[in-house]
Amino acid sequence: MNEIKELCICGNTLLWPEKTGTWLQNIIILDWYDGIMTMVCRCKVCRKPKLISVISWQPDVSSIRVFGVADLTPTAFEQVEVSGRQFMGPAQHDYKVFLADLFNDAPLPWAVVASANIGDTILRSKRLENIERLRPYEDAISSEAELSSWLSMLDIPKS
Ligand SMILES: [Zn+2]
Numbered sequence: 001m002n003e004i005k006e007l008c009i010c011g012n013t014l015l016w017p018e019k020t021g022t023w024l025q026n027i028i029i030l031d032w033y034d035g036i037m038t039m040v041c042r043c044k045v046c047r048k049p050k051l052i053s054v055i056s057w058q059p060d061v062s063s064i065r066v067f068g069v070a071d072l073t074p075t076a077f078e079q080v081e082v083s084g085r086q087f088m089g090p091a092q093h094d095y096k097v098f099l100a101d102l103f104n105d106a107p108l109p110w111a112v113v114a115s116a117n118i119g120d121t122i123l124r125s126k127r128l129e130n131i132e133r134l135r136p137y138e139d140a141i142s143s144e145a146e147l148s149s150w151l152s153m154l155d156i157p158k159s
Pocket residue numbers: 008009010011043044045046047048
């Protein structure tokens with residue numbers, strides 16, 4: 001039986017800069033501020049769930065945001081599918097607690113991606129050790145110098 005398997009690109013971050021939908025699907029946006037701040041999604045091929053959340057941004061300096069990528073267990077993803085939607089809306093305090101718990105329970109991120117609109121296109125990506133644990137976006141607002149160092153690490157020219 002001839003089986004053509006699609007290539008799973010989870011393991012090769014060099015292949016990520018693409019239209020987001022070519023390798024990620026089931027995107028659930030968990031936090032939004034002039035664009036996606038935090039989302040969960042699955043790899044289109046291997047279906048492994050991921051938590052992607054901003055780790056550095058400064059809208060006065062650049063429209064490009066830097067995100068950390070962490071793996072989620074299938075159970076955690078299912079909980080997010082249920083609870084995330086339930087908390088959206090008026091229960092802001094509960095929702096913040098829900099997000100904080102999600103960040104605390106998730107494993108450490110293992111890659112970074114840069115994008116001006118991560119729901120649409122990924123500009124750059126890099127596998128990286130020693131990224132801090134993901135945090136709510138208020139804690140990810142960066143100084144110009146910090147954001148610039150992320151962008152130069154990802155070979156993005158400062159515009
Ligand atoms: Zn995959």
